[in-house]
Amino acid sequence: GEDVEQSLFLSVREGDSSVINCTYTDSSSTYLYWYKQEPGAGLQLLTYIFSNMDMKQDQRLTVLLNKKDKHLSLRIADTQTGDSAIYFCAEKQAGTALIFGKGTTLSVSS
Amino acid sequence: DTAVSQTPKYLVTQMGNDKSIKCEQNLGHDTMYWYKQDSKKFLKIMFSYNNKELIINETVPNRFSPKSPDKAHLNLHINSLELGDSAVYFCAAQDRASYEQYFGPGTRLTVT
Secondary structure, eight states, rough: OSSSSOOOOEEEETOOEEEEEEEESSSTOOOOEEEEEOOOOOHHHHHETHHHSSSEEETEEEEEEEETTTEEEEEEEEEOGGOOOEEEEEETTTTTTEEEEOOOEEEEEE | OSSEEEEOOOEEEEOOEEEEEEEEEOSSSEEEEEEEHHHHHHEEEEEEEEOOOOOEOOOOOOOOOEOOOOOTTTTEEESSSOOGGGGGEEEEEEOTTOOOEEEEEEEEEEOO
16 A cells, blocks of 8 residues: 555553554665654654664664564553653655654553 | 744634745754644645755645745745645754654644
8 A cells, every 4th residue: 555554543551561553655665763743742753763674772662673564663661641642653765755654642541 | 952943833814815934944954844734633745855856745736835045944835825724834854864854843824
């Protein structure tokens, strides 16, 4: 398909791990991104991974990339209420702007 | 200092008017973008621009036009505003060498 796909909603309890999944479209995509958008705010770049990597870890965030299946995931360890937001997966193909998924709304309950 | 700034943050206007949204980046990046986020939070590229090339998403009406007075600015002009133009518009800047793309805070446009 032509769309970057994400599940629309995820609900977790505080302290649990969250895993947000994404399927992207183009195996030639060079970089894959995760952005966070809090209510009424802009997009904050959380992390990105180059297409020749399988994993990237940054503090509580772990990004896994399965290039064969064109699958990207973001794991947030020890999820906090402040992590509640919309998380966008995006891919960058050569010479183009970012192509975004529809966003996953993460709801964290205490 | 804010890396990518937009003005105004909110814009309410009537159908048929012409309006502009300004974007400035102090990152020194060579490529800038405009994105539109609709009421369902879907984000779509509108334009990408560097000092050599403008790439227009073919779905963008020609009522929308980006204008870049210099490398640090990419303004968005919209003519004959329509109800369907109501959305949040985001400017972004990217350094080709790093592939990091940074977004402005957004401008919420409401057309009545």
